[in-house]
Ligand code: FES
């Protein structure tokens with residue numbers, strides 16, 4: 035296959051990254067395969083499910099339908115950034131407490147989407163949380179405990 | 194009958210909604226899912242999929258693909274058949290509908306694999322797959338059940354001589370007498386459309402065949418049914434003792450990873466061919482089109498007979514199930530229906546005529562309920578129809594027919610046993626939590642405003658803990674009573690820390706580690722959050738069956754109990770020695786042994802473990818070093834079917850119950866169904882972790898909602914799959930899903946540890962009935978075909994107006 039390569043430089047979870055990538059390499063494959071950040075999951079590779087959600091310059095993005103080369107000069111956050119040390123992020127803690135996950139496959143993408151929602155709207159309500167997460171599929175939970183967790187995490191994060 | 198157990202009155206950990214043991218790794222993105230696992234020198238696989246629904250393979254040209262740099266091997270179905278035997282098949286006469294990991298000679302559905310490519314990367318493998326040229330000679334496709342049955346229909350499998358791999362008429366009880374006695378018979382034709390588990394993670398496997406030792410090691414996120422892995426070894430032509438499977442957590446299953454075996458077979462086959470480790474990770478299209486796990490696809494002709502006062506007597510069911518191109522589990526799905534064929538009702542008899550047909554669709558597998566969810570829906574549809582016919586309240590007709598609490602253990606006409614229940618208790622709780630009567634009043638007001646508001650109720654069973662004996666009922670000679678056990682090893686190290694080893698691929702979104710830790714906490718007096726739970730490879734493994742049919746929690750509770758008892762028996766000997774007491778004078782209390790009557794003379798498990806590990810020679814001779822024990826927990830209660838199959842025996846005896854109330858509003862312009870309220874009350878005996886049970890109920894209900902309102906694998910008349918991605922196959926979103934009010938009632942099983950019953954398939958087994966009843970009530974016409982898509986609901990509204 036004819037492929038060209040590009041040099042990109044970006045920040046991933048606070049660290050500077052420089053890489054040479056094929057044009058066709060998706061951002062998700064770049065994160066998973068080149069950087070070993072396997073917390074970003076692939077459910078459909080088609081932009082439908084949101085499992086691959088990461089934050090690019092603070093906005094949630096489906097990394098399966100964004101090319102790595104498009105992330106040049108961007109600042110990325112993946113699930114691995116949420117709790118670099120022993121203590122979990124308040125949002126992760128709320129997910130744990132409320133059992134807002136079952137198989138955990140949608141969870142990294144869901145966490146990043148929820149973080150974006152809370153950052154945009156620190157007083158988020160049940161209804162707003164439900165509408166906000168409707169971007170991301172979860173096949174296990176039926177969403178209710180995720181809504182509970184988001185509202186409680188927002189409360190914790192306000193304090 | 195099994196022994197009736199005394200359940201402890203006070204429990205320390207069972208019944209507490211502790212945080213799940215599994216979660217921290219998932220929350221950190223360190224789940225170690227199968228696609229996160231790679232080994233050096235590993236190749237990756239892509240599949241060449243059939244574009245034809247039904248065709249002969251004339252030729253396959255792999256030369257361009259093979260010439261692509263980075264490609265290690267291109268294997269056609271014919272070449273694969275030289276290194277593999279047919280796929281495992283639990284169905285009747287597998288030699289008449291041979292199933293292989295890649296199609297040979299002909300393709301039988303769109304998406305079936307015809308060749309596999311292994312290359313240095315997935316991208317190269319996909320590029321190469323595009324270069325494989327397959328020449329097909331199209332055959333007429335067979336898509337609908339009636340076309341498959343038509344005289345002279347094209348044959349899916351010529352060797353079978355027809356498209357019917359199984360047909361049988363069962364009669365349980367005096368059906369004709371009961372019909373003769375009945376005042377009223379209602380009948381209907383109902384269709385249940387094909388949906389599927391569609392977990393967010395697809396199936397994957399990493400296989401490594403070691404030419405030197407002959408060991409085939411496969412890491413996989415599927416294949417929970419570990420006692421049957423010898424069948425996969427047979428397919429891969431390796432000795433059964435040289436296959437070692439290592440489980441990875443499944444990113445959801447809902448049945449779809451219960452025994453998805455083709456992915457592991459293809460990875461293993463490609464590793465054998467290339468001599469290198471191989472990863473095959475399905476993409477979504479593989480999973481939808483070729484994942485071997487579509488759900489039931491059934492057409493029912495059904496009638497229900499009752500007395501004028503609403504007493505239900507008997508039912509006649511004639512069902513045709515469109516299985517697709519193969520039939521890997523036989524008609525086990527109907528065994529599941531028959532396990533609870535009469536629901537919670539005292540019906541005296543039932544006739545069940547089942548015809549399995551083969552067509553040019555992907556084959557069925559397992560999906561949450563394994564066919565019994567369909568039986569529930571059909572029964573509840575008929576109860577509602579009878580209520581309408583008799584002008585009875587849908588609540589009262591159910592209440593009138595319930596099996597009563599003092600009638601358990603209760604044997605239903607098909608032979609299965611219901612262990613315990615209190616259906617009226619659940620119903621009353623549901624009506625209260627739902628504010629059923631309040632909603633009826635509000636409904637009247639809303640209707641007066643012209644709004645299409647409906648309320649639906651259902652009362653359904655959830656059978657749990659299959660023994661695979663259910664699979665044998667289609668053979669004339671049953672093979673034997675099949676236990677389907679689950680095993681655990683508990684190891685107490687010198688510090689008194691507990692490690693529990695599991696032997697099946699148990700983690701698929703249920704909470705196996707939390708369950709085991711809570712049981713170990715209960716039995717050994719340790720804090721569950723400190724229990725380490727690990728998984729053994731199958732080659733060093735004990736017999737295990739894994740999750741499926743709502744079995745894991747119950748089965749593993751008995752395994753932990755048994756292993757803990759063995760540990761305590763040894764610990765008691767050591768404690769007796771250390772305390773210079775008679776073993777008989779010791780009692781187990783708060784995680785240690787104390788001398789009865791002098792609680793200060795005690796040894797904690799940790800102290801005992803230290804002695805056991807380090808000071809064997811200070812202990813009595815008969816005690817060897819270490820403190821660990823294993824236990825294989827066999828199915829507590831299962832029996833064989835009788836010779837003429839008028840009694841299928843006991844194979845699903847722990848029977849939960851639930852009642853749901855759905856309140857919906859239908860948009861007359863779009864046909865969209867909105868939820869105004871939703872209530873679910875479940876009784877799965879003793880809840881081990883009530884919040885986890887609640888999560889299963891909510892998640893299962895939302896899946897049931899999907900099957901009811903929009904999920905369907907659609908094949909058009911030409912056999913083309915119209916729903917190959919999540920853009921067409923729609924999963925419920927948060928906005929489609931109601932906020933549930935969830936209640937629990939606990940009617941313990943007399944036969945299981947702590948009185949637990951299964952709860953993992955809950956929700957999906959009930960929601961379709963409640964939602965359809967609510968839609969009926971809103972638009973004034975019956976739902977007869979699922980999914981009730983907006984388009985179909987609009988048609989119903991139009992029909993109601995005519
Ligand atoms: S994997 Fe990216 S949206 Fe599904």
Ligand code: FES
Nearest residue numbers: 136140172173174
């Ligand atoms: S927890 Fe399984 S998909 Fe969300």
